[in-house]
């Protein structure tokens with residue numbers, strides 16, 4: 001019985017790992033979400049992607065999610081994720097995978113760039129689990145937006161209702177902040193390029 005359970009667990013792990021690799025997840029995500037050894041994951045990665053996973057640290061800062069364009073995409077993802085999480089009994093990682101697929105569908109339908117990588121999406125949910133990021137309702141459109149718990153104020157207006165004057169440029173933002181709790185796009189020191197994990 002135990003043996004059969006572990007076989008089932010293993011096949012579920014492989015299925016998840018393949019789904020995550022196909023979506024472009026980093027090695028660290030695979031290692032923390034499956035019980036598979038690093039060697040097996042590397043082999044799986046090469047088999048699915050035809051190349052080795054890119055190296056480098058995961059993004060550890062919450063700042064990226066608070067810049068204008070990433071915030072809009074992160075908020076879209078969180079809303080999809082919560083919907084899935086509420087309407088189905090699935091484990092967190094499966095909700096992340098499902099929500100990320102729907103996020104990709106939404107960006108394709110609306111012809112938007114894929115700003116949020118699956119690794120960032122995963123990190124975002126972990127930040128929210130840890131209370132390092134929260135969502136707050138926009139006073140104008142009543143949408144839920146990702147925000148810094150320490151910067152909350154009652155008159156929150158989201159980045160869509162109050163666009164910064166140079167909205168859309170993730171890299172070259174300068175000037176004054178638009179919405180009260182929406183930070184200006186920070187030029188990417190130490191960040192992944194937006195499309196890096198989405199290719």
Ligand SMILES: [Zn+2]
Nearest residue numbers: 138141158161
């Ligand atoms: Zn709004």
